[in-house]
Amino acid sequence: MASRKFMGGVHPPDSKEATRGLVTTRAALPDSLIVPMSQHLGAPCAPLVSKGDRVRRGQIMGNVEAMVSAPVHSPVDGEVASVGTTMVASGQTVAAVVITPDEEQDYETFVQIPEGEPCDMVRAAGIVGLGGAAFPTTVKLHPPNDSPVHTVILNGCECEPYLTCDHRLMLERPERIVAGARLMRDMVGADRVVIGVEDNKPDAVEALKSVAGSDVEVLSLPTHYPQGAEKQLIYAVLGAEVTHGKLPASAGALVQNVGTAAAVADAVELRRPLIERTMTVTGAVVRPRNMTVLLGTPISHILAEAGGLSADAGRVISGGPMTGMALADLGLPVVKGTSGIVALRQNESAPAVYGDQACIRCARCADACPMGLQPFTMGVHANRGDWDACEALHMLDCIECGCCSFICPTRRPLVQLFRRAKHALLSRGKRS
């Protein structure tokens, strides 16, 4: 089966050499865990525990009655040291439970989630999109009635530079990924499963194929950023464009990250809540690693587990360098959507402060935009706060993939301007 090539895109250096061959290993137990009550898009959970409470690994600690949300569980056996707030990588301050873990931990056991319908178990396990967006998975498993899903697409592209945790997962636990894919296919009543993997990971394609069987297709896709963006992936696999403002289900597709699929299989078959994840810690660190990390582990602990930052470290990123967030504070916790910690070297970071060099109209940003937008013009209007002009240029279709800013020879902060413009457009409400 051939894939379709989406328009635009860029080819950043993939920088995955340091960790692609390293087996995922468990990070050491930290002294304390900061477990945010909001590790997902949607309504934050209310804490169900109080200071001094004993908690067990897998025990539910936070929940809320809202459609778009996901409960939070304790990753360890331990004691609640405090219930307060913490900042998360996005800069928001959210409620959090701080746990002092017992010195002895049994990572093989956990409090199981209640048995039930598979969809309800996914909810009860607190599963969200593990690719980084952290959108509650249950919501995506309930597509609108008028747009049935016929294809479940698993995203194994891992098109962000540096990150290799999905790659390792596909090598080390391919059967869990395929099992999760089948479960989700049955939950939404789809008849087809396609796992898309960029062709810089041929070993992952082979590993998945060896366990896929005849009902799960494994599709090797060109290594081309942002191949793993939802709309671009759907286009590559199905040749269909998701209509603007519509859900992927309108194109008959459900897209889930491979890590999410494995978590779904663990939740439904093993009744296991989402309390840890695999992530990559790489870049300017002494010993780059792929590791299994308890949710709530402070990022400073993760960096120490990788031998610490090396002397030439500059910006530290939560997630990948194209879309991730620069950390202002290394004491922040790892959350469900943290796919990696990348320490960039000082000389490879994009400039933090931009010069005043004018746009030379080279149009590389437009050529690179996978949505067919014209970033150069949008940037002009966003900069002067002309939101009507921004809207007319389809500013809200921007997926913030970063291709335009990446490629710009004058290093204009295009994505930053677009975030501001999108925020302004969304907060002024819908206009006809």
Add this chain to the structure above:
Amino acid sequence: MTETNGSARMQVASSPHISAKQGVSSIMLWVVGALAPAAIWAVVQMDFVNRAAGEPFLALPLFAWCIGATVGTEALWNRIAGKPQTLKDCSALVTGMLLAMALPPRTPWWMALAAGIVAIGLAKMLFGGLGWNLFNPALVGRAFIAISWVGVLAQQKVPGGWFEGLSVPGSESLDAINGATRLAIMAADRAADGAYGYDLAAQYQPLLFTNLQGCLGEVSAALLILGGLVLIARGIIDWRIPAGYIGTVAALSWAFGSDPLFNVLAGGVLLGAFFMATDYVTSPMTRSGRLVFGIGCGLFNVVGRFYGPMPESTTFAILFMNGLSPLIDRAFTPRTFGWEKRRG
């Protein structure tokens, strides 16, 4: 070294956190590099191989005057205006080089100097500098000479002995224009209904490798093509502009009953198509717009060449299309992914 708390100074910025290595000066230096083989070959041929005894150097000083004028004007302008110096983006260097290659070797130094000052001062800095100009600076400089000193650019008084072995077939009957460019000869032959029997196909080889009748940039079409292809392969320029341009010149020349290949190789078409029309600032920013722009350049170039009153068809074709660029972009706005109709 391990940062274990949040008190360390952290660098925070908006994503993406990495950027492509290529900046403006690198792009400009690639253009300089792509022009270099043709420029060096012009200097070698005109100033060394074919220089008669006692003749002054021609090409080398012209490059020096043009580049000196463009770079100097930009430096001076920034200084007087109290603006940050912009020479390091290397765009003035490119303009100076292109201007020199668009002038014949016997252009007086003061004329080259004036053209360089006009190119940068009037066409670029007055509009706000790199990125803001509407018209290609080098071409404005050339047009300034073309309209201020009519005939200078086409005048080719050649020293004795220069063109031995390159004599024009039927040249005895072409005394009046002997020493003129091949395009002028073609035009005269067309005007005389082919009475001179000027063999265009016989001109391919000199046009490709050593044509000394014309501007510095016309010495070797082969080296211009090589440079242009390098820029396309490196992703510096978009193939659509030269392809639309050259394709249209070939097709229309054929339609007008002339030799397509001769018309592509002769005159300023190749320098224009690969190096002038592809100027980012003054060409469209949409993909299909760039193709239309190239076709338009080719159209006006050929029409000017066959029916225009002046020999400067390439210059004015591209300048005219420069003016149309914003309109072309508006007319060819692309469709957003996920939308049925295009924006606009």
